[in-house]
């Protein structure tokens with residue numbers, strides 16, 4: 001039976017920390033939050049849903065839409081330069097022959113599509129970015145609802161991904177090559193932990 005595999009993008013497919021960090025930093029500067037400008041502070045925001053973490057610190061009404069538009073423009077530009085993690089492209093191509101692949105990301109849909117086009121990755125049925133919903137729980141649930149007879153997995157690289165995947169009621173797979181280290185990911189009690197993209201093939205019994 002076909003499985004539904006929902007992928008996070010940054011840190012799982014896109015080796016994009018170097019591309020994304022300056023954009024996130026500029027966003028924090030525009031919000032006048034110098035204490036959130038370091039790499040560590042921004043990575044900590046991904047220990048839950050990014051917007052949930054941010055609005056615990058900043059009043060949501062202080063987040064101007066112009067700051068978001070600027071973030072979207074910068075991420076779209078930066079993602080044109082982001083490489084793929086080694087090995088992930090052929091893994092995705094193999095998996096897409098037998099399974100249904102989706103992409104659910106905190107990045108913007110256009111930035112994700114730019115990245116996917118650059119790498120000739122056309123294996124996703126749908127790409128759902130932050131402009132569709134800030135909540136990965138909502139996006140994962142909406143996909144799972146279309147496939148109630150199939151196993152659904154969310155493959156992510158941050159503690160926030162593990163928390164949201166679990167809250168959405170799907171099985172979570174922690175990708176150990178991304179933005180958060182194993183001790184951080186383990187706080188989200190992932191159902192599975194893998195260290196290399198190729199392990200996804202073993203996991204799916206290739």
Ligand SMILES: O=C(O)COP(=O)(O)O
Nearest residue numbers: 008009010105106107158
């Ligand atoms: O892993 C994360 O939470 C960040 O990655 P994303 O931007 O693709 O959601």
